[in-house]
Amino acid sequence: xxxxAVLLSGLLLSSTFxxxxxxxxxxxxxxxxxxxxxxxxxxMKDTDLAxxxxxxxxxxxxxxEAQSGKIEDAKMGDFAAGMKALIDETDVVSKLANDxxxxxxxxxxxxxxxxxxxxxxxxxx
Numbered sequence: 001x002x003x004x005a006v007l008l009s010g011l012l013l014s015s016t017f018x019x020x021x022x023x024x025x026x027x028x029x030x031x032x033x034x035x036x037x038x039x040x041x042x043x044m045k046d047t048d049l050a051x052x053x054x055x056x057x058x059x060x061x062x063x064x065e066a067q068s069g070k071i072e073d074a075k076m077g078d079f080a081a082g083m084k085a086l087i088d089e090t091d092v093v094s095k096l097a098n099d100x101x102x103x104x105x106x107x108x109x110x111x112x113x114x115x116x117x118x119x120x121x122x123x124x125x
Contacts, residue, residue: 027069035062040116043109049102056097056109060090075123082119089115 039059046052067083070076089111096105 027065029066029069029071032062032066032069035059036066036116040109040112044106046106049097049100052102052105053094053097056090056094056105059112060087060094063087063090071123078119078122082115082122085119086112086115 036059039055039062042055043052043059046055063083063086067080067087071079089108093105093109093112096108
């Protein structure tokens, strides 16, 4: 009986640590958006493919981080749709960059600005 109690205590304690670590991450959406803004400006200024890819990867990582954040419930649907559209478009740009098409990638990246403006308007930010 004592072994079962020890085993159950261990399971309870480990599940507490696991659930705490899963929910402990609070994403600062505003900070992620600042990183996205800075990275976007760098992407549009980049003149070589390596820098473009690096800055685009930073942009995408910040977008994925922001996507996992929470905002006002009433706006969550538009936020989720906007982040998905932004990440999907980033993947299109990334494919062009990976194919070595810097000029085409930069032209496509301009669509990111339009998406950002559109969803910022919808969300009132």
